[in-house]
Amino acid sequence: xxxxxxxxxxxxxxxxxxxxxxxxxxxxxxxxxxxxxxxxxxxxxxxxxxxxxxxxxxxxxxxxxxxxxxxxxxxxxxxxxxxxxxxxxxxxxxxxxxxxxxxxxxxxxxxxxxxxxxxxxxxxxxxxxxxxxxxxxxxxxxxxxxxxxxxxxxxxxxxxxxxxxxxxxxxxxxxxxxxxxxxxxxxxxxxxxxxxxxxxxxxxxxxxxxxxxxxxxxxxxxxxxxxxxxxxxxxxxxxxxxxxxxxxxxxxxxxxxxxxxxxxxxxxxxxxxxxxxxxxxxxxxxxxxxxxxxxxxxxxxxxxxxxxxxxxxxxxxxxxxxxxxxxxxxxxxxxxxxxxxxxxxxx
Numbered sequence: 001x002x003x004x005x006x007x008x009x010x011x012x013x014x015x016x017x018x019x020x021x022x023x024x025x026x027x028x029x030x031x032x033x034x035x036x037x038x039x040x041x042x043x044x045x046x047x048x049x050x051x052x053x054x055x056x057x058x059x060x061x062x063x064x065x066x067x068x069x070x071x072x073x074x075x076x077x078x079x080x081x082x083x084x085x086x087x088x089x090x091x092x093x094x095x096x097x098x099x100x101x102x103x104x105x106x107x108x109x110x111x112x113x114x115x116x117x118x119x120x121x122x123x124x125x126x127x128x129x130x131x132x133x134x135x136x137x138x139x140x141x142x143x144x145x146x147x148x149x150x151x152x153x154x155x156x157x158x159x160x161x162x163x164x165x166x167x168x169x170x171x172x173x174x175x176x177x178x179x180x181x182x183x184x185x186x187x188x189x190x191x192x193x194x195x196x197x198x199x200x201x202x203x204x205x206x207x208x209x210x211x212x213x214x215x216x217x218x219x220x221x222x223x224x225x226x227x228x229x230x231x232x233x234x235x236x237x238x239x240x241x242x243x244x245x246x247x248x249x250x251x252x253x254x255x256x257x258x259x260x261x262x263x264x265x266x267x268x269x270x271x272x273x274x275x276x277x278x279x280x281x282x283x284x285x286x287x288x289x290x291x292x293x294x295x296x297x298x299x300x301x302x303x304x305x306x307x308x309x310x311x312x313x314x315x316x317x318x319x320x321x322x323x324x325x326x327x328x329x330x331x332x333x334x335x336x337x338x339x340x341x342x343x344x345x346x347x
Contacts, residue, residue, distance in 0.1 A: 031160065037077050095116060118249045152312070301321060
């Protein structure tokens with residue numbers, strides 16, 4: 001069987017570094033260490049049905065969610081690898097209440113926020129899951145411990161973000177602010193090869209992703225927008241088709257490649273979701289960076305730019321509307337009342 005001999009992720013990272021004469025190679029080293037952790041997690045995910053790794057661990061995380069065994073494995077794998085890598089001074093995990101310092105003597109100048117296994121509630125039914133990461137430059141000399149304030153930075157200050165999706169194939173997608181690139185893992189040689197160069201999200205799509213089981217808890221504006229998507233109007237390419245998996249990682253990845261809009265608004269179903277459910281540091285901000293670099297947009301359900309939100313806590317939750325630019329623009333008009341004003345003016 002022929003194997004690809006294209007550009008590996010390691011070579012791609014090094015080639016990108018050469019374009020910046022002042023680059024020290026530390027960010028490249030950090031990304032390389034993350035990739036090693038991702039390969040370890042991918043191997044375990046692929047063996048999940050054969051090993052004693054499926055099911056609940058019996059613990060509950062800081063979010064009040066039951067922890068899967070694979071959650072624990074992914075979280076531990078990343079923590080152990082990154083704490084000693086020499087490139088970060090502090091990190092934060094979606095699974096843990098407090099910030100995690102780097103091993104003393106191994107401090108670097110970057111911070112890492114990560115969701116070790118997004119979508120883990122779908123593990124037992126073999127739906128795609130993934131690891132999401134966000135990297136900032138810390139406010140330190142690179143030789144001392146970081147603090148929680150180093151992690152609480154706006155998404156617009158990210159130096160890199162990405163995710164690894166474990167599905168029918170394992171794929172790494174990342175950006176350092178110079179476009180979005182995707183790499184697919186060849187398990188026979190244990191190497192990621194460039195498979196999706198300079199990914200561009202279609203500006204307009206025909207797909208929407210939202211949990212319509214929560215319709216009764218939505219705002220009137222959101223309900224009007226989703227009904228608009230389902231109305232028939234050939235001139236504007238409607239109705240849209242619903243494509244909702246229920247795994248943020250899988251839904252976002254599909255929309256990144258094929259175009260679409262993903263909505264996880266605040267709702268009135270539970271107090272937890274009154275300000276949104278997705279975490280700003282571990283999910284919304286890194287995916288917003290990727291979306292914008294691919295030509296898309298990411299906002300809250302009241303029109304705030306996700307990348308411009310100043311975090312106030314490690315586990316801050318936000319509503320998330322993300323995807324193809326035209327579709328997010330239209331959603332913003334409905335959600336912020338601009339559409340109604342436009343219609344009144346036309347009338």
